[in-house]
Amino acid sequence: MIKQPTLTNELVELDKKHFIHPTSSIKEQQANGPAIIFKEGKGVYLTDVNGQTYIEGMASLWNVNIGYGRKELAQAAQEQMEKLAFSSCFATFSNEPAIRLAEKIAQITPGDLNAVFFTSGGSESNDTAYKLVRHYWKLKGLPNKSKIISRQKAYHGVAVGATSATGIEGFQNMTSSLAPDFLHVDPFSTEAVRAIIEQEGADQIAAFIAEPIQGAGGVNIPSNEYFQEIRQICDEHNILLIADEVITGFGRTGKMFACEHWNVVPDVMLIAKGVTSGYIPLGGVVIREKLHKEFIELSEGTLLHGFTYSGHPTSCAVGLRNIQIIEEENLVENSRKMGEELHKQLKSLQSELPVIGEVRSLGLIGALEIVKNQKTNERFPTKVSALVVSEARKRGLILRTVTFNEADTIVFAPPLIINKQEIEKVFEILRASIIEVT
Numbered sequence: 001m002i003k004q005p006t007l008t009n010e011l012v013e014l015d016k017k018h019f020i021h022p023t024s025s026i027k028e029q030q031a032n033g034p035a036i037i038f039k040e041g042k043g044v045y046l047t048d049v050n051g052q053t054y055i056e057g058m059a060s061l062w063n064v065n066i067g068y069g070r071k072e073l074a075q076a077a078q079e080q081m082e083k084l085a086f087s088s089c090f091a092t093f094s095n096e097p098a099i100r101l102a103e104k105i106a107q108i109t110p111g112d113l114n115a116v117f118f119t120s121g122g123s124e125s126n127d128t129a130y131k132l133v134r135h136y137w138k139l140k141g142l143p144n145k146s147k148i149i150s151r152q153k154a155y156h157g158v159a160v161g162a163t164s165a166t167g168i169e170g171f172q173n174m175t176s177s178l179a180p181d182f183l184h185v186d187p188f189s190t191e192a193v194r195a196i197i198e199q200e201g202a203d204q205i206a207a208f209i210a211e212p213i214q215g216a217g218g219v220n221i222p223s224n225e226y227f228q229e230i231r232q233i234c235d236e237h238n239i240l241l242i243a244d245e246v247i248t249g250f251g252r253t254g255k256m257f258a259c260e261h262w263n264v265v266p267d268v269m270l271i272a273k274g275v276t277s278g279y280i281p282l283g284g285v286v287i288r289e290k291l292h293k294e295f296i297e298l299s300e301g302t303l304l305h306g307f308t309y310s311g312h313p314t315s316c317a318v319g320l321r322n323i324q325i326i327e328e329e330n331l332v333e334n335s336r337k338m339g340e341e342l343h344k345q346l347k348s349l350q351s352e353l354p355v356i357g358e359v360r361s362l363g364l365i366g367a368l369e370i371v372k373n374q375k376t377n378e379r380f381p382t383k384v385s386a387l388v389v390s391e392a393r394k395r396g397l398i399l400r401t402v403t404f405n406e407a408d409t410i411v412f413a414p415p416l417i418i419n420k421q422e423i424e425k426v427f428e429i430l431r432a433s434i435i436e437v438t
């Protein structure tokens, strides 16, 4: 008699046969199938198809800011879908959720960042920004201002432009060619930025792009002076400053946007992820009023750039409700407060376990490094962070390693609704997992 496959076995086989996973090892997927098939989420907890629950230390991909299972967002989507699920915003068409969300974003972003071009996610926001800044200089009669300065270890997504700006080699090496005119500098040195401007000539450079805190590159937090100095350098040389707040926006760092920590207003801000807490795809490019006015003044004919889903009414309705929840529940303040808790836990783990090297965090984004010797920072011969993450998973905690940097790093970005007891639980499991593995 043929045995009926269980639901899980059937799903594993179908996954292997038909589903190409993003940012995955295709070989490993064929050998082992998916590690977890998630089924449900509530608050900071996830449940898989076998009924095992996990506490979420990463808000999925740094994005489920208001936590899982929020009926309000489901309701916002349902109401909008029943009314008008989709209508195009090309040319002169518009819709109310897109208009209202654009106004809301203008209101909560710093300074005069007041006009939004909507996309479906972070990579599209990046590619849009590179085209817009180049278009801007072209309109100003300076078409040679086209190079984009980015940073080593940066992650900006996987569209062709976004990959070109990304400063992590693995992503860059995936294909034989990428977009030209992207330059990568040391991520911590403003001198390196000055030097490359000197070398290339400011008249060749359109923009400088940076994540306020590098996420996928290892949660790299800049010095307090870095962005103020970058703002100054950009102003001195007539170079536009693009802040990629795809991870850091919408409360992640304990401010609504991370550039507020340093009182810096970029010319262009990129958003995605937390704008809908991942409930539905949406991204955007927010530009300063001054730039918007210049576009209005200088542009002629049609701006030949637009995605089918730019200004998607259902995505925008969900985004609006999501921001309302962030505001009503003071989640930016909770991120700041719980961020202090997270930092305390990181520090106490560091003083307790000799295998913890550097720890760093701001709000609810953080990282710890595993070392063989805390004093010399010597590392284990092979990386152990992946083993720790895998052990933690068995014990019901989701975390992530950063495989592309040289350090042995574990990163944290829990949902912004997390409380003290839940942070303690994250660290209890993490502590046990590190002890088990090292």
Ligand code: PLP
Pocket (backbone or CB within 6 Å): 061, 120, 121, 122, 123, 124, 126, 155, 156, 157, 158, 211, 215, 216, 244, 245, 246, 247, 272, 273
């Ligand atoms: N920018 C940053 C800083 C990111 O972290 C990411 C994704 O992780 C992106 C851009 C790309 O966003 P998406 O994956 O939505 O295209």
